Amino acid sequence: MEKKVPQVRYSDEDLEEFKALILEKLEQAKNSLATLEANLSGGEHSTDDTAPTFKVLEDGYAVAQKEENAKLVARQEKYIHNLELALMRIENKTYGVCVETGKLIPKERLRCVPITTRSLDAKLKKR
DSSP: OOOOOOOOSOOHHHHHHHHHHHHHHHHHHHHHHHHHHHHHTOGGGOSTTSOHHHHHHHHHHHHHHHHHHHHHHHHHHHHHHHHHHHHHHHHHTOTTBOTTTOSBOOHHHHHHOTTOOSOHHHHHHHO
16 A cells, blocks of 8 residues: 655646736735825825815825825735745745645635745644
8 A cells, every 4th residue: 555645845737826826916916006105195186286274174184094005005015025925935836835834735725815824723823
């Protein structure tokens, strides 16, 4: 009887599937980032050129909105960076291997969270 050796990495075909998924998410994330950055810089709907009385009323809201947009920009930039790191792991053929256990992360988890580097068990233990 032949003993089954556990799989230590995903096949090249699997990695190509994940690469396509990540490239699609990367494009979406970059488009979203561009929109957020346009909103952060004021865009065409800014109150920069309106009457002073209107501007006073809008200043508080505008500052809060800009702070929120800045947070969203930073979060989106981090997500893009993590997607790019995932692409590097695909090129190195280490994508989908848990950094804690060395075991393969299930495909379902990678499809839902393509930037993950930990299996669900390892993530729950870390908390």
